Amino acid sequence: MFESVSFVNHFPYLGIFLLLILGGIGLPFPEDATLLLGGFLMAHYVIKPLPAFLVVYSGLLITDFSLYLVGKKYGRRIVEHKRFHKIILPNRLSKLEKKFSKWGSFFFGRHI
8 A cells, every 4th residue: 555654755856846746637645734744854853845846846847847837738618518507607707807917927826
């Protein structure tokens, strides 16, 4: 049986990176909990701050860019699908599109 805790103990940087990637694509590993785990490991001198920062930041960037690219490629097809219209009504979707055209996506807001 695969235990994520023992994997992170043996390979802390790779473990944190993979937990961030897996959590970013929707598996039940919240980013906040993974970041807290990284801080805990730094506080107990298991990992060093600079490499941990680089691993965490690169994991977040890779996840964000990959989700952005998937949305850019398949987003319109998903929105135009008939099942999607049951979730968000067309008038609500047009309001969202107007806000995106007015304000932009603010993609880099997370990193400022």
